Amino acid sequence: MKAGTDEHKRRFCEDFIATHNPYQPEALPWPALDAEALARLRAIPFWGEVLTTERRAGAIVNAYAARIDDPLVRQAVALQAYEEARHARLLWLMARRYGVAVGDVRAEPPPADLYRAFADFGYGECLDAFLGFGVFNIARRAAYLPEPLFAIFELLLHEENRHIVFFINWMAWEQARRGRGLAWLRAIIALRYYAGAIGRLLGTVRRGRHAADGRDFSPTQAAIFLDGFSLRMLLEECCAEYDRRMHAFDAQLLKPVFLPRLAGFVLAGLRLGRVGRGRR
Template identity: 35%
Template structure:
């Protein structure tokens, strides 16, 4: 039994209120699905990173776009044998469940180090939602009889800021590609529409998570004095190098029946999933374009004054500009 409790790590955190399963109104859930995708601040001026207003509106966005779905009442549709076999065969489920387990712990560990109550509460809620993602995935694999490897118990990070940066930037990378791969799977029929609809709240919640992370990073770095900001930027650069090296290592292990413990990669399942989804007749340029399209669509409903993750979309746009002329010549 999973006994993880964000409140034990972040004193004062209270989970958001949720009705009992029998009390959930389908109309209210539909309204929540819309509300979680659309938010605009009532403040008329600019939201300047580092200001109290920017922090307050970022945290208000995260609270007000909360979706009250309950994993226990999600309706996992019956699948035809061929559909179930394709989903069971995807080599992502072990990594996906373990990723959420590490993310919830790292976010809660960093949240409890913050003195500012608004941001501490938002990051604690983020950790709670990661716990809910883990619950969703655990119930899904149980519903379809997907066998998981034993899950190691992640340790409390010795350096909470580093762990939070790794988790946050990992999610920025993985979500960008996951948005496109999820849509590609829907279009190809790999995931039946009923299953797509059931899993959709989790995908949009990941968009909210990286929106919160991007604005936390902007708020945090703008408040640092010059020498501490230099140190922070050096840490961010080190995180990107670490993640690049990690994903190069992961690319070499894709296709192995089971990675050895010393080869297990941290916080990523995008490349594993791509091996299965990208087997359709879709070129890399087309897949990149779809990821950019889906990334823009999922962020479109949020106040444009809030910061967005930009590094991966910019790199993808650059690669796309290079790839299209080359493809044209061929």
């Protein structure tokens, strides 16, 4: 299937709309947590950051949806906005229920350039999801929190997975409409956006370190789950989990491939470095 065609558009929009899960956060089976589980949940330092991101996402995606001329694409993007706002509701509910401090949750108005904001946000989600899937898997396997809570967060993660598959297909379709459909041109555009997303993530990590006042916590480190994990083990986990999740999606749809490829290069470098050190 050729990216940018009407058939492509119908496929990525209809797949996204058909797989929407109509759950309500208030009706989810929130478990009772004992003192240890509560302490572990509260020790995770990035809830405020995640909640702010979800609120901001809902506002940007909703504002962008209103500007889309194609009715099917508009319906799909509006559905994503609904899901992002529901993520914020779910996290807010969790924070209230279990006494998790989320700090001052900022609510800024969406930026003026909504196309750019939507694209920046989409590539940022691709990066967060790639790292988040791996970290989530490690934390779940380590039973860091009770399984019923992981089952609730899994709803959210699966939605983020649908969002990034939808986004990458939308981006290819949109670029084709703008006359930038050639694969190499799309790759250069993606590279620019990914560089921005990685820069923003590093900025968040730096700010988190600063706010944590030298303690080994940051909004994106999840250091508490990762005790004993090397960069190599973390990247291998992220790649394996990403691959597993992406296989569950329609094989005809495009998938975000830049980050697993980049991670593959980094892993190859780390393995080479180890072989080199072993020879010395």
